[in-house]
Amino acid sequence: MERTTCCVVGGGPAGMVLGLLLARAGIRVTVLEKHADFLRDFRGDTVHPSTLDLLDDLGLGERVAALPQSRITEVALPTPGGGPPQVVGDLARLARLGVRHPYIAMMPQWDLLDLLADAARAEPSFTLRTSTAATGVLRENGRVTGVRYRTADGASGILRAELTVACDGRHSLLRSGSGLAVREFGVPFDAWWFRLPRRPDETGAMLTPRLGTGRFAVVIPREGYLQIAYLGRKGSDAALRARGIEAFRADVAELIPDCADRVGAIGSMDDVKHLDVRLNRLRRWHVDGLLFIGDAAHAMSPIGGVGINLAVQDAVAAARLLAPALRRGSVPGADLARVRRRRLLPTVLVQGVQRIMHRLVAAPALDGTLTTPPAAVLGLMRRVPALRIVPAYLVGVGPLPERAPAFARRPVRTPSPRSAPAATGADDGDGV
Numbered sequence: 001m002e003r004t005t006c007c008v009v010g011g012g013p014a015g016m017v018l019g020l021l022l023a024r025a026g027i028r029v030t031v032l033e034k035h036a037d038f039l040r041d042f043r044g045d046t047v048h049p050s051t052l053d054l055l056d057d058l059g060l061g062e063r064v065a066a067l068p069q070s071r072i073t074e075v076a077l078p079t080p081g082g083g084p085p086q087v088v089g090d091l092a093r094l095a096r097l098g099v100r101h102p103y104i105a106m107m108p109q110w111d112l113l114d115l116l117a118d119a120a121r122a123e124p125s126f127t128l129r130t131s132t133a134a135t136g137v138l139r140e141n142g143r144v145t146g147v148r149y150r151t152a153d154g155a156s157g158i159l160r161a162e163l164t165v166a167c168d169g170r171h172s173l174l175r176s177g178s179g180l181a182v183r184e185f186g187v188p189f190d191a192w193w194f195r196l197p198r199r200p201d202e203t204g205a206m207l208t209p210r211l212g213t214g215r216f217a218v219v220i221p222r223e224g225y226l227q228i229a230y231l232g233r234k235g236s237d238a239a240l241r242a243r244g245i246e247a248f249r250a251d252v253a254e255l256i257p258d259c260a261d262r263v264g265a266i267g268s269m270d271d272v273k274h275l276d277v278r279l280n281r282l283r284r285w286h287v288d289g290l291l292f293i294g295d296a297a298h299a300m301s302p303i304g305g306v307g308i309n310l311a312v313q314d315a316v317a318a319a320r321l322l323a324p325a326l327r328r329g330s331v332p333g334a335d336l337a338r339v340r341r342r343r344l345l346p347t348v349l350v351q352g353v354q355r356i357m358h359r360l361v362a363a364p365a366l367d368g369t370l371t372t373p374p375a376a377v378l379g380l381m382r383r384v385p386a387l388r389i390v391p392a393y394l395v396g397v398g399p400l401p402e403r404a405p406a407f408a409r410r411p412v413r414t415p416s417p418r419s420a421p422a423a424t425g426a427d428d429g430d431g432v
Helices: 013-024 049-057 061-065 091-097 109-121 237-243 245-255 257-265 307-328 333-367 375-383 385-396
Strands: 002-009 029-032 070-072 074-077 086-090 104-106 126-129 132-140 143-151 156-166 182-184 189-197 206-212 215-222 225-233 273-275 280-282 290-292
Touching (some): 002 143, 049 061, 104 215, 189 333, 237 245, 280 333, 307 333
Parallel strands (some): 002 029, 029 126
Antiparallel strands (some): 143 156, 182 280, 215 225
16 A cells, blocks of 8 residues: 555546646656556647646646657648638637647657656655556545555555546546546547548648548648548548548548548558547546546537647646645545636537537538538638638637646746747547
8 A cells, every 4th residue: 555645547638737847846746547658549649738838837838849859830721623722710810819839739749758757756745656557446434545456567555645636548447437427428429530641832830721522631740751631420430441442542532632542551451440539528627536637527629629728728727726635645626626616617618619510510511511610710710810710720829728826937048949849549530
């Protein structure tokens, strides 16, 4: 039987950021990660301007800038007749609002998690335990007082903690056993992720959706390859795989004609990773001694790719609000409730926008009633370019960005001036 002050279950972005921040507050924190490392493809790889600002505040900006990455500066929609795509979101304009990083950085999530883990290990009160899966919570007198765990070699044990924070994703084991009510919102589509080769002459930094009858896709430029999000009807994974790889390649070639010459790079359906898209949130985010944040509290749609960044903002708010109580060694339920109150509004707003996009774009595209982007939207963005900053801000910064608490800040090391990398993978998926 072991003891820590805060046990964080799940070593994803929310868990690692929370662990780092609490450790910098001098609080004993142990992060349990069930995998042996962070090396898993097609996770959320989008790092938005608000998160990049946070990493600057933590003194990690130079190290983040050195990671392999591509940068998305525009979101565009295809125009009827095959003309140039119409830009509807211009992240470069965010610089006018003082945003330090007016782009979305696309980087392998494992690189970012390794960086956060290295920074956290520099703090004497931080422990990361890999190959260690939480199997349930420990309860005493109606209060959660820690977790039971099992290691990869089959050993089991108990880790006692004053507070347990569940950061174990949309399929949270701790959430399923908490008894907390979940509000589910219908989602009309699932997502499939795969890669295609990228030609040397494809140097754009533009994220571009492609619409087709019964399906649509988003082409995401990455460093050295194209990452494709293929979206189709909910629950159709078995039927899609039963049709076979040739039929799938033909669908992709029809949907993305400029990639038709390279669909053979999809070797088999094993290269196509399925994401069961969910959109939900807990009505209450805590029970006594146990808090849920990130996807464990609110699973997000991949639309906009904001899930990872909302999870990180949850972690920052939780660290700032709970560090004083954790230092005292007692965290009352009222303090846990404050985290939900702080983060509920941005969660509801973002999920509301995602539900509107599902209803106005995703569902009509899947049933064949929408085969081109709305002409009114294209025309408005063409006539009033300044409006392109609105979707850029909502996606890139969000309704309530969190800044690092004073106890976690470190001197900012400004990266050496350099040109942005040329724009170029399933647990929870990237954003689309």
